[in-house]
Amino acid sequence: MMKLMISLLVLMSFLLIGPSNANPLQATVINSSIEKKVFLYYKDVFLEQKNHTLSPNDTLYVTFDADSFSPVMVSTPVGNKHGAGIFLMPGDTVYISYNEAEDNYDYTGSHLVELALAKKLGQARFSLVGPYDQIAYGSKMKFEYFLEEWHKVWSESEEFIIELNSTHGVRPIFKAHLEREIKLRLFSILLLPAILQNPKEVIRPYPQFYQDTVRAYAKILQELESFSENASERLLYALLGYSMYKAALEGRYGDFKVQYEIAKREYIGHQREWVCFVALKAAQKSNVGVNALILDYQTWAPPKSKFVRILMTAKELNEVAILHEAELNDSLITHNNEQASLFEIINKNKGKIILIDFWASWCMPCLIELPASQQMKEQYSDEDFAVIYLSIDTDTEKWLQASAKHLWNVSESYRFERKEMANFLKRFKVRSIPRYMLIDREGVVRYSDAPHPSNPDLQELLEALIYPAIRGKY
Numbered sequence: 001m002m003k004l005m006i007s008l009l010v011l012m013s014f015l016l017i018g019p020s021n022a023n024p025l026q027a028t029v030i031n032s033s034i035e036k037k038v039f040l041y042y043k044d045v046f047l048e049q050k051n052h053t054l055s056p057n058d059t060l061y062v063t064f065d066a067d068s069f070s071p072v073m074v075s076t077p078v079g080n081k082h083g084a085g086i087f088l089m090p091g092d093t094v095y096i097s098y099n100e101a102e103d104n105y106d107y108t109g110s111h112l113v114e115l116a117l118a119k120k121l122g123q124a125r126f127s128l129v130g131p132y133d134q135i136a137y138g139s140k141m142k143f144e145y146f147l148e149e150w151h152k153v154w155s156e157s158e159e160f161i162i163e164l165n166s167t168h169g170v171r172p173i174f175k176a177h178l179e180r181e182i183k184l185r186l187f188s189i190l191l192l193p194a195i196l197q198n199p200k201e202v203i204r205p206y207p208q209f210y211q212d213t214v215r216a217y218a219k220i221l222q223e224l225e226s227f228s229e230n231a232s233e234r235l236l237y238a239l240l241g242y243s244m245y246k247a248a249l250e251g252r253y254g255d256f257k258v259q260y261e262i263a264k265r266e267y268i269g270h271q272r273e274w275v276c277f278v279a280l281k282a283a284q285k286s287n288v289g290v291n292a293l294i295l296d297y298q299t300w301a302p303p304k305s306k307f308v309r310i311l312m313t314a315k316e317l318n319e320v321a322i323l324h325e326a327e328l329n330d331s332l333i334t335h336n337n338e339q340a341s342l343f344e345i346i347n348k349n350k351g352k353i354i355l356i357d358f359w360a361s362w363c364m365p366c367l368i369e370l371p372a373s374q375q376m377k378e379q380y381s382d383e384d385f386a387v388i389y390l391s392i393d394t395d396t397e398k399w400l401q402a403s404a405k406h407l408w409n410v411s412e413s414y415r416f417e418r419k420e421m422a423n424f425l426k427r428f429k430v431r432s433i434p435r436y437m438l439i440d441r442e443g444v445v446r447y448s449d450a451p452h453p454s455n456p457d458l459q460e461l462l463e464a465l466i467y468p469a470i471r472g473k474y
Helices: 002-016 112-121 143-166 172-190 208-219 219-223 231-251 254-267 269-286 292-298 306-316 341-350 364-377 394-407 422-428 457-466
Strands: 026-031 039-045 049-054 059-063 072-075 085-088 095-098 104-109 332-335 339-341 354-357 385-391 413-416 435-439 444-448
Touching: 002 104, 026 049, 026 306, 039 095, 049 059, 049 364, 059 072, 085 095, 085 112, 085 172, 104 112, 112 143, 143 172, 143 208, 143 269, 172 208, 172 219, 172 231, 208 219, 208 231, 208 413, 219 231, 231 254, 231 269, 254 269, 254 292, 269 306, 269 341, 292 306, 332 341, 354 457, 364 385, 364 394, 364 457, 394 413, 435 457, 444 457
Parallel strands: 026 095, 354 385, 385 413
Antiparallel strands: 026 059, 039 049, 039 072, 072 085, 095 104, 332 339, 332 413, 354 435, 435 444
């Protein structure tokens, strides 16, 4: 009998714990709209954005792992009247539907009170969607007026926090997280004069009363020093903003290199490692003098740091001579349903700077950027510059329809014949779109993860490649 009881206990333990390779915890989002698609996105601790388009009745599984924020904010586009974000924890299920009358989204699920608060938060001036810009700020605005506007946002946020803490049916962990994220958002907005500093203008001194306000609010960063990077997305933006503020106090514009320097000096532990990584990752896209900083980062970052691994992986994806790696010669499909090879397309444009635009018909951010890349093409001669559009669509008909609508005057547009087998996508770790790549005149990848076409930084990189003698950055 005793042996039987022990055997049963062992079996029950196994059933309760589950196998060691069980899937990570997940949350579920279901598009309950009758007709409308829903575009959703969220970020991980590397600030990599995950984009998903859900057709009616489609389901999104949000996986929680070592690189996830928890809770994670899953957002809808800010293009609607109110950008919104829902906060998910493992085990949550949320149904989302488009409300045409409000040009907004409705949410239902097991935590209705929390969903209602999240929707209300999306309509507030301190909404957590987007990094910073709740107050329009310009270099000619008086600080008194700026602080006056900030105080209005602060008052509104305090009222919301009071409501949050007095509302029944809200999980304690949700309350604590949301209150913390709101306070960090308010701090980031307070730092706008430094964050939006024009690098071409002399940095004006900050009034003492403003410095005192920032100093009082900065205490929240010290209180959160022991927090891991998984705990708060807003913490990162506040830390980055504060490093730019520190730079401005020293009379310097807080570019990525300066952010790295100040974060290394001012922060400790997780904060130091995380902010320096994000600054270096952003600097990597410009590829200007960042390698020495990455080597420095390796000297003090923890052994086996996942952030170092990401930086080194990105570094290895540049300086690749595409035509020298035979396995990259993937098969492509033209609009006429003819086959073409990637090498054939690259060779045809050899001698030009090439921008590769990875996109798909279902990717809303991709479609938004298409006019910017086409406009960029018109700025340069055909002898200097080419844009190649590579779609990862698997549905030929939807690809052709989207191409006819958005790329009707473009000849260099192709689809991977078998996206799941494409070595080019695997080699350059194209796991999310939109994604952009700059290739030089010899077919060598210079920027494997270039800025978006609407970002002025891309044009600066492009001109450095087209006019190296003038720019001196090639």
